Each structure stands twice: as structure tokens, then as C-alpha cells.
Amino acid sequence: MKEKTKVSDIDRNMYDFRYDEKDAYKVQEGLTPAIVEQISKEKKDPEWMREFRLHCLDIYNQIPIPDWGPSIDGLDMDNIVTYVRPNTKMQGDWKDVPQDIKDTFERLGIPQAERKSLAGVGAQYDSELVYHNVKDEVAQQGVVYSDIESALHGEYADLIRSHFMKLVPPTDHKFAALHGAVWSGGSFVYVPEGVHLTIPLQSYFRLNAKGAGQFEHTLIIVEDNAYLHFIEGCSAPKYNVANLHAGCVELYVGKNSTLRYSTIENWSKNMYNLNTKRAIVAEGGKIEWVSGSFGSHTSYLYPMSVLQGRGARCEFTGITFAGKGQELDTGAKVVHNAPDTSSYINTKSISKDGGVSVFRSAVVVKPQAKRSKSAVSCQSLMVDNISRSDTIPAMDIRTNDADVGHEARIGKISDEAVFYLMSRGISEEDARAMIVSGFADNVSKELPLEYAVEMNNLINLEMKGAIG
């Protein structure tokens, strides 16, 4: 069996395995009020959630498909199964998880990672979480890490109701509305005031079913003076039909707190990844996004930070690697809504083998955001002349008492650098891979070690075969 943390063993095939959907419960393909009602019934939603889902469906039907990003013509909602429940309940012990699902996550290295370096793990398989656990010492500090459905029916029901899709309203865009209608699974994290969680929590999302959608909802509330690092991973086997991921992440960062949200996205190349992530940051708080986008056929992904309190900060570090058949439209949005706020966006993108990479950003500085600062840097590397790379950064500045800087650069791998490395006995292929890895270094060094290793190997793997 392949293991994730062994460098020599990592390749894309480790994600590309599948199991039959044995005894799984599915709704019909398509999107109708009856299907939404059925999902709501299956999930034993409270009445307000049932009504909310139907309201979202109405909104979904009213909002047009976006006409500014990559084509999503290949995505037909009539062919998407919006809810697939694996044949198991959520377990708190690996030994109780069905063997095929357990094998899946073991091949992805999740239990090993939990033992070695995580404070808690959630594992979602298709539409439901199948495993969730948090270490005792973490729970004893008052940290809540559960599936969102349990929170919705338990003591945090009111908290969920007051926060669910308030930061990302269903009117935000078509796929936010879709998410609201058919969401299932995901995690709820609550970090009490003053708690510094020194080791991360992780959720891993695996979409196994052919032609299915995954619509998990992640809601994290970090109270004042606290710290959390949350890691999100995702993958799927490749099919010859479209799969859809339209998750939603809502992050509330309290006063003087820091939340680091790291994502390595490695969906299969038949996936439409139309995900929405948003954080609101209170006075003196900080959101740190670390984002690696490697998979998917088509991506729309722009984590947004609303700097709501005085002195709130945002850092976004991202890398996007678009290979053959991929159109990855990624970036970030920041709204400076209070004085003394600051944002720093630093991204790298690589386009290769016909891949399309688009960096898209928005920095909005409102009139009240006096003394705010923002810096955006995006660098793009073109590895061949059949690929495409675009940068589309927007700035809207409404006070003169702000400093905003932006720089963008597009270029190719330096022939001189390749020549230098080759003159020292390194093959051209390895030299190019080495340069690309170095280019991506600012992101990999922000990731926990084993994820950095995974990312570097993904890049290395993608680069192999690029020559000749």
C-alpha cells in the first residue's frame, strides 16, 4: 500500500482509486424542490433549515450562471446526484468505519496524520462524515470539533442558526444558493476565548461517487485571544463524467485571535470546483489563508476576508498549478472595513501543457478604513506556449489615507538558470522541475511539513514529462 509521507511513493495515482458505492443511499439526479425536501428529510433538518433550503433553491433558480469566468458548460445539474450517503453512521473510532472507506482514508494517510500531528480529524466520504474525533486534551480545553449536523441538533443549535450562511448569504452567487439548498456534511469548530491550539485540526473530503456533488459546510468560530490552525484536504478518483464540489466555508475570527486556514486541493480532473470561502475578522484579529490548487477540471476559488475590526489583518499565500485540461480561476478578495487594517496577498501560478491559470483578486478599501495598507503580488510562470496565464487584479480605494500597492509579473523559466543547472550535471527536466519547485517555495514553506512534501512532489510529478 502506498503511503502519503514517503516522497518516492507519491504520485497522482494515489488519489485515483475508487470503490463501488455499496449500499449507499442516493437521491435522484437533478435539482428539484422534491429532491431538496428529500435531502432535508433524510438529514432530519429542523423546520427552519428545511425552509431555508427551499428558499435557497428559489434563489438558485433566479441567479444566472456567471459570465465572467471559465466555462462551466460541461456541468449539467440534471446529471448531478446531490446527496450520496455512505452505508455507515459517523464513527468515533477507525475500527468501526467500513473497510472500503477505511482503506480509502488509510491510502490517503489520514489516520497516520491524526496519530502523528493533528489535534482532531474529520473525514467526509461523499455527502456525510464517516469519522470524527478530537483528542481528549483538546476537548478538555473546551474546543468543539464536530460534524455540523450534530451541532445543528445539539447544544450549539442556536449558534449554528445565528451563523449559518450569514457570512456567505445564498444571494451571493448561484453556487452559494445551490450550496444552501443541498448542503450536507462538513465541520463545526468552536475555539473558546483564550485557547491556543498549537497543533492543527484537519478535515478531509473524499468524493467517491461517480457523477455526484459534494456540498460540505465548514463553520469555524474562534473567540477572542485564541489561535487555531485548520487544514482542509480533498481528493476524488477520476471519472469520465462531471463531478461537482460546491462547498462553503464561513470563518469568524475574534478579537486579537488568529486563524490559519490551509488547503491542499487535489480534486480529480473531471471536477467542477465552485467553492466559496469567507472570513470576518474582528479587532486585532488575523486570518491567514494558505492555499494550494492542483486538481479540478475547472475551479472558481477566491477566499474572501472581511477586515471588520480596527487593526484586523489578512495574509493570503497561494499557488495554482494548471495542467492539461484544467482551467483554474483562483485568487482572493479583501474588504478593508475598519481603520488600521492590513492585507497581504502573495500568489504564484504555473501553467503547463495547455492548462489555464487565472489570478483574480479584489482589494476594496472603504472610506472608514483610514491608515489601511494593502499589498498584492502575483507571479505567473508559463512553462510552454500552449498554455495560458491571466492576471485580473482589481482595486477600489475610497480613502486617501491608505497605502495600496500591487505588482504582477508573467514570464517563462529562465534559459540561463536552466543552462546553469545543466552545466552542473542536472538534466533539463530536473532543472526545470527544480526551478518550478523553487518558484513555489513561498507556499510550501507555509504548509506543515508533510503537506509541503506532498505539494512539492505534485509539482515535480506534473513537471516530469513536460520536456520533449
Add this chain to the structure above:
Amino acid sequence: MNDMRVNTLPSPTWKWLKMNYADVKDVQEAQACSPQVEIPEGSPAVVGRTDAAVYREYRTGVGYDMVKLVDTAGDLAYEVAAEAGQKADKPVVLRMDFDADKSEAIRVVLRAEEGSELTVIMVYRSKKEAAGQAAVQTYLDVKKNAKINLIQIDVLGKGFRFFNDIGGRLEDKGQTDMTNIILGGKEIYEGCSVDLAGRESSLEADIGYFIGNTVKLDMNYEAVHHGKKSECRMDANGVLRDKAEKLFRGTIDFRDGCAGSVGNEKEDVLMFDDGVINRTIPLILCVEEDVEGNHGATIGKLDNDLLFYMESRGIDEQSAYRAIADARLRSLCRKIPDSAIRCRTENYFESGTEECE
């Protein structure tokens, strides 16, 4: 005419930003406008009239609705040309005085035949407090090894809606050096799209705007690289005062086959007062591996160190801002190759009048 959609971004982004294009309401059909043409003595430049039919397929910055607006004037275009091998380095001046309370439009073709050079200054004027609508569409046709130097100066009245549109095509080693100084008007739409079609063709564009009150300035500049080793440099420098609002769209578009090309774009915006709005969207679009594209923007107030330096020498903050704005304008005005027009432009900036001794 009724409404126009202008300055469309070549690759759109989120609608909520309201940057993808500008919609202009209640656009008035235009009458023809006759420019005052000044040809320096001995200049080989030739001025004539043309239907400009061959240029209608050129992409322009403002866009196709501009073609329709200028067509409503029903007039032939004014053509200024330098024939093959001729160097008309002394500037031809096209002075356009727009009448108050009218809608006027004019089309101009600037043509530089192989190995020639043409310098043209276009001045857009009206009475100081006048209101009206003016539209100018300029086509640049730059043949092999030819060069056009174009200086456009907007000193229109405080109530003017102004459309200024450029579309150009450069053949092998063709060059265009463009300076655009925007001082007047109330609602201004500036667009420029230049096709760097030829090998080693190059575009240099310096844009300067100095706007205040409630002036709205909406710009769309595009350099489209088709030719190998083509180069562009676009520098936009501006000062915003009072409640002025500005949107700058700047695109470097590296198309298939433009290997070896370089594009640089830079914007520096000084936001003088707290009520101003600055919006910027600089694009780099790229389908070619062997290119280099760079963009940089600096937006905000004066650097604190610079301000401290000036204040320590007895220059207060307002005077410091004024001095910096003045320096920016004068650096652009130095590119005006006519001392009288340069003087009038500087005076307009300083005192709102073009009077020169």
C-alpha cells in the same frame, strides 16, 4: 443614440465591482465639428479627408458604440499623413474648439507611411465654464519603420461630457509615442487600443490626469501584442482632488506568436483629498511562453518620508501635495513639442486659464 456601453474590459471580472464596462445614459447624437488645422511651414505632412472605411475594423478602446456615435455626425474623417520616407517632426496641431450646449463629434486618421514620422498635437477646448458633449475618435495607421508621436490635451470646460477614443495598428518596427494629458471636462471616457501587429513594433503611452470637484474619469487602455519582440510601456500618473472619481483599466495582451515581447504597465495615483475614489484594474493576458509582462501600482497619499522632508524645509502639507502634482504635470508637459501649447497647458493647470504671456 440613447445609451452607450463603453470601455469594456477585454476579460471581465466580478460584476459587483462595476469595472467591466461603463454605461453612459442619454448620449446625444452629434453634429460635425471642424478642427482648426495648423501645419508648420515646410512640413511634409498632408491633410485631407477620408471616409476611413478601412479603419472601421480596428478595435478601439472605447468600443463599437463610439463608432456609432461619431457616425451620427455624418462627416468624413480628417486625415493627417506623412508619406513614405518623410519626417514631419514639427507638430501638426489640430485644435478642436467645442461649442457649449452642443454635441459634436469628429473622426481623425493619422497615417504614417513606410519609414516616415508624424507628430500631431490634438487640443480639445471649450469655454471654461461651458457644458456640452464632445467625441473624438482617432485611428493610428503606422506602417513599417514609421513612427507617430501623438499628444492629446484635454482642457475642456467644467460641464463637458467627453469621449476620446483611439484605435491603432503598428506594422513591423512601427512606433507610437503617445502622451495624453487630461485636465478638463466633467465626465470623461478615454479609450485606447493599439495592435502591436508587426515585429518589433512598440507603443509608449504616458497618461496624466489631474481632476477635482466631482469629475468622473473612466479609462480603458489596451496594448495587444501580436508581433514578435513587440514592446509596450504604459505609465499612468494622476492626481485626484475633492470628490473626483477615476477608473483605470489597463491591459497588456500577449497573443499567440508574440514571442520575445515585453509589456510594462505602471500606475501611480496621488489621492489628494479624502472624498476621492480611485479604482484600478490592470490586466495581463498571456498565451505565449516567451514573454515578459509586468505591472505595478502605487495608490494613496504622499510618502511620509517625503512629506517629512518637505515639511522640515518649511513646505506645509498642502503645498507639498501641490508641488508634487505640479511636478508630475510638468514632466508630462515637457513632451509637448510646442512651447506655446506647453505654456497654455501649464497655465490651465495652475490657474484654469490658458492665457500665456
